[in-house]
Amino acid sequence: MDTNLPQTSQPRIVVIGCGFAGLRLAKDLAKLPVQVVVIDRNNYHNFQPLLYQVATGALEADSIAYPIRKIFAGQHNFFFRMADVERVDPARNVLETNIGEIHYDHLVLATGSLTNFFGLDSIEQNAMQIKSVPNALNLRSYLFQNFEKAILTEDPAQRQALMNVVVVGGGPTGVEICGSLAEMRKDVLPKDYPELDLKQMEIYLIEAGAEVLGPMSKESQVQAKHYLEEMGIHLRLNTHAQRYENGRIYYSDTEFIRTQNLIWAAGVNGAALDGLPENAVARNKRVGVDTQNRVLGLRNVYAIGDVANMVTDEMPRGYPMLAPVAIQQAEQLAANLGRLLQGEALQPFKYTNKGSMAIVGRNRAVVDLPGDLHFGGFLGWLTWLFVHLMTLVGFRNKAVTLISWAISYFSSDKALRLIIRPFKRHDFAERSVVEAAEKKAATSAYIPPVSAPEAPVVGG
Ligand SMILES: Cc1cc2nc3c(=O)[nH]c(=O)nc-3n(C[C@H](O)[C@H](O)[C@H](O)COP(=O)(O)OP(=O)(O)OC[C@H]3O[C@@H](n4cnc5c(N)ncnc54)[C@H](O)[C@@H]3O)c2cc1C
Known part of the structure; x- marks a missing residue:
C-alpha cells in the first residue's frame, strides 16, 4: 500500500x-x-502550446518538456510517483x-x-493527433516517411496523396500547424526533395464552423483567414470531416481529399x-x-x-x-x-482574462487583449513569441527555444527532420483504439486503409 x-x-x-x-x-x-x-x-511536464513546433521540426522535444523531479528539486514536502x-x-x-x-x-x-474524435472510428484509427510529445515526434517522422515514399512511387495520384496534408479543426492548434506546414513547404521541403514538385503538395484546413479561431474576435478571425490564404492553405469552412477510407478523407458522401497525412485537431x-x-x-x-x-x-x-x-x-x-x-x-x-x-472559509474562483493569441507564421500572428483590443502582424508575432518563451519551464528550455527560433528566423530553415520512429500507422492512435481495430480486423473483413485498393477519383 x-x-x-x-x-x-x-x-x-x-x-x-x-x-x-x-x-x-x-x-x-x-x-x-x-x-x-x-x-x-510521464516523468516530465509538457508545454502543449508548442507541440506543433516539435511536429514540424522547428523545436526539439526536450525544449518543450521538463523533468518533473528536477522542477521540484529542493521542495521538501514534495513526492513524485510516475x-x-x-x-x-x-x-x-x-x-x-x-x-x-x-x-x-x-x-x-x-x-x-x-x-475527442466525436465517434468517427475510421478517423480515430488513422489520424495523427498532437496531444503529447510522442504524438508530435511521430507526426514529424511520419510526414518525412511519406515524402521518402513519394519519391519512390510512379503513380502521380499516390504521390500527391503522400504529399498532401489535411488538418481537421480550425482552432489555434489547427491554424498554427497549417501555417508551420506551409513554411516547411516553402523553405524546407524544396531543398530536401528537389526531385519532387512541391507545387503538388496541397495543405487543407477543414473546419465545421464558419470561421477559423472560433473563440477569438472577428478581427482576429478575418486576419488569420487572410494569412492562411496568403500562405496557400485551402480552407474548407462549414465543412464536416466524415470518414477516412482508402487514403481519402470524405467531407460529404462523395466528396473527398486524397491524403496519407491526416491531422486531427478538432476537439477535446x-x-x-x-x-x-x-x-x-x-x-x-x-x-x-x-x-x-x-x-x-x-x-x-x-x-x-x-x-x-x-x-x-x-x-x-x-x-x-x-x-x-x-x-x-x-x-x-x-x-x-x-x-x-x-479552519477559514474557502473563496470562490474568479478568472482574470489576460487575452488570447494564435500564430500563423513568420511575422503573422493575431492577439486579442481584454477591452476589445486587437492587433496582429509583426507586433502580434513578437508578442506571441515573448509570451510563449516566458511561460516555458526552465532557463535551459527558454534559452534553447530562443536560439532555435533565431536560427530559424534568419536561415528560414527548420533543422529537425530526422525520421526516428519505425513506420507504423497505428503509432498515432491510442492503444485502446489499436486493440479495438485489431480485434475488428481479426473478426471481420476489415481492411486496413494503408493497403486498401485505390478506387477511381470522384472528387477532391
Ligand atoms: C496542441 C495544443 C496547443 C495548445 N495551445 C494553447 C495555447 O496556445 N494557449 C493556451 O492557453 N492553451 C493552449 N492549449 C491548451 C492547454 O495546453 C491546456 O488548457 C492546459 O494544458 C491544461 O492544463 P491541465 O493541467 O489542466 O492539463 P494538461 O496540461 O493536459 O496536464 C494533464 C497531465 O495529467 C497527466 N495525466 C492525465 N491522466 C492521467 C492519469 N490517469 N494518470 C496519470 N497521469 C495522468 C498527463 O500526463 C498530463 O501531464 C493547447 C493544447 C494543445 C493540445
Missing part, C-alpha cells in the same frame, strides 16, 4: 497530473504543512494505479483532456477518471465542480484545469480549456487548501 510513500502526521494532498494546473498547485503548496504527492504517467491512475475510490480515499494503491486525505484531479474531452460519482461527470467527460473547484458530491476531492467543468453565470458553458484558466484555478485552490487547514 502507498508505494513506499512516507507516512507522516501531516495531511496528504495527492495531485493527479503535472500539466499547467498540477505543476502550479504543487509549487504553491510548498509552504503548507502538508505532504504533496504528484502522480503523472504512474497511471486507473480509478478513484472516494469511499476509501484511495487511488488505484498501475503501481499499487495510494491513499489520500485530499485529492486533486488535474488530468487535463483527451482528443475532459480526462475524467473512473470511480467518480456518475452525476459529476458531464457528457464531454469534464468533471463538475463548484466555484471552489470541489467535485460535486464529494467532500475532499477537487478538479482544476481542463478536466474541471465550473459552470457560472459568467461562463454558462464552463471555463475554456486554456492554460491561464488551469494556472489560475491552481493558484486559487492552493490558497483555499491553506484556508481549509486554518
Whole structure:
C-alpha cells in the first residue's frame, strides 16, 4: 500500500497530473504543512502550446518538456510517483494505479483532456493527433516517411496523396500547424526533395464552423483567414470531416481529399477518471465542480484545469480549456487548501482574462487583449513569441527555444527532420483504439486503409 510513500502526521494532498494546473498547485503548496504527492504517467511536464513546433521540426522535444523531479528539486514536502491512475475510490480515499494503491486525505484531479474524435472510428484509427510529445515526434517522422515514399512511387495520384496534408479543426492548434506546414513547404521541403514538385503538395484546413479561431474576435478571425490564404492553405469552412477510407478523407458522401497525412485537431474531452460519482461527470467527460473547484458530491476531492467543468453565470458553458484558466484555478485552490487547514472559509474562483493569441507564421500572428483590443502582424508575432518563451519551464528550455527560433528566423530553415520512429500507422492512435481495430480486423473483413485498393477519383 502507498508505494513506499512516507507516512507522516501531516495531511496528504495527492495531485493527479503535472500539466499547467498540477505543476502550479504543487509549487504553491510548498509552504503548507502538508505532504504533496504528484502522480503523472510521464516523468516530465509538457508545454502543449508548442507541440506543433516539435511536429514540424522547428523545436526539439526536450525544449518543450521538463523533468518533473528536477522542477521540484529542493521542495521538501514534495513526492513524485510516475504512474497511471486507473480509478478513484472516494469511499476509501484511495487511488488505484498501475503501481499499487495510494491513499489520500485530499485529492486533486488535474488530468487535463483527451482528443475527442466525436465517434468517427475510421478517423480515430488513422489520424495523427498532437496531444503529447510522442504524438508530435511521430507526426514529424511520419510526414518525412511519406515524402521518402513519394519519391519512390510512379503513380502521380499516390504521390500527391503522400504529399498532401489535411488538418481537421480550425482552432489555434489547427491554424498554427497549417501555417508551420506551409513554411516547411516553402523553405524546407524544396531543398530536401528537389526531385519532387512541391507545387503538388496541397495543405487543407477543414473546419465545421464558419470561421477559423472560433473563440477569438472577428478581427482576429478575418486576419488569420487572410494569412492562411496568403500562405496557400485551402480552407474548407462549414465543412464536416466524415470518414477516412482508402487514403481519402470524405467531407460529404462523395466528396473527398486524397491524403496519407491526416491531422486531427478538432476537439477535446475532459480526462475524467473512473470511480467518480456518475452525476459529476458531464457528457464531454469534464468533471463538475463548484466555484471552489470541489467535485460535486464529494467532500475532499477537487478538479482544476481542463478536466474541471465550473459552470457560472459568467461562463454558462464552463471555463475554456486554456492554460491561464488551469494556472489560475491552481493558484486559487492552493490558497483555499491553506484556508481549509486554518479552519477559514474557502473563496470562490474568479478568472482574470489576460487575452488570447494564435500564430500563423513568420511575422503573422493575431492577439486579442481584454477591452476589445486587437492587433496582429509583426507586433502580434513578437508578442506571441515573448509570451510563449516566458511561460516555458526552465532557463535551459527558454534559452534553447530562443536560439532555435533565431536560427530559424534568419536561415528560414527548420533543422529537425530526422525520421526516428519505425513506420507504423497505428503509432498515432491510442492503444485502446489499436486493440479495438485489431480485434475488428481479426473478426471481420476489415481492411486496413494503408493497403486498401485505390478506387477511381470522384472528387477532391
Ligand atoms: C496542441 C495544443 C496547443 C495548445 N495551445 C494553447 C495555447 O496556445 N494557449 C493556451 O492557453 N492553451 C493552449 N492549449 C491548451 C492547454 O495546453 C491546456 O488548457 C492546459 O494544458 C491544461 O492544463 P491541465 O493541467 O489542466 O492539463 P494538461 O496540461 O493536459 O496536464 C494533464 C497531465 O495529467 C497527466 N495525466 C492525465 N491522466 C492521467 C492519469 N490517469 N494518470 C496519470 N497521469 C495522468 C498527463 O500526463 C498530463 O501531464 C493547447 C493544447 C494543445 C493540445
